[in-house]
Amino acid sequence: MPDQTLVLSQGYQPIKVIPWQRAITLLTLGKVELIEEYDEEHIRSRYLVMKMPAVVRLINAFRRHKKPVKFSRINIYGRDKYRCQYCGDEVTLESGTYDHVVPRSKGGKTVWSNIVTCCEPCNAKKSNQTPSEAGMHLRTKPIQPKAVPIQALRISRTSVPDAWASYMYWNSSLIG
Numbered sequence: 001m002p003d004q005t006l007v008l009s010q011g012y013q014p015i016k017v018i019p020w021q022r023a024i025t026l027l028t029l030g031k032v033e034l035i036e037e038y039d040e041e042h043i044r045s046r047y048l049v050m051k052m053p054a055v056v057r058l059i060n061a062f063r064r065h066k067k068p069v070k071f072s073r074i075n076i077y078g079r080d081k082y083r084c085q086y087c088g089d090e091v092t093l094e095s096g097t098y099d100h101v102v103p104r105s106k107g108g109k110t111v112w113s114n115i116v117t118c119c120e121p122c123n124a125k126k127s128n129q130t131p132s133e134a135g136m137h138l139r140t141k142p143i144q145p146k147a148v149p150i151q152a153l154r155i156s157r158t159s160v161p162d163a164w165a166s167y168m169y170w171n172s173s174l175i176g
């Protein structure tokens with residue numbers, strides 16, 4: 001039984017999943033508008049019967065995390081769209097690794113601008129060399145993201161309710 005509500009940004013991008021009770025509170029406070037309901041689920045209280053909110057949209061611009069984005073493996077993968085930054089192959093948190101662009105042995109630091117998502121073969125090939133020494137090229141310049149990458153919202157495909165489907169298409173290739 002679906003009991004969660006998908007929250008969309010003003011631009012209809014999925015940003016998070018919240019318990020439906022929280023969605024009701026946000027609706028009551030006028031912070032979100034109702035986009036989709038679950039047809040089959042009803043909330044019953046003594047005085048009212050209403051459909052459960054499936055998708056809501058923020059009314060005001062979503063101010064993403066004012067705090068700096070946490071430096072973590074999942075956020076690095078998110079920034080790099082789960083692709084090896086050398087060959088472009090898709091990696092998962094399980095199959096992939098990360099690479100120090102400037103190797104630690106050459107003074108490279110473990111920071112946003114020096115860490116990229118990498119597949120095992122590229123990591124082995126690059127070894128303790130800089131990209132130019134290894135004859136490899138970065139696909140994108142690693143930077144510190146201003147916002148938690150949208151890919152951090154990873155929802156198992158099996159748990160996505162039908163009512164969310166048309167909104168999840170934005171990053172559907174990243175779900176699963």
Ligand SMILES: [Zn+2]
Nearest residue numbers: 084087119122
């Ligand atoms: Zn690779």
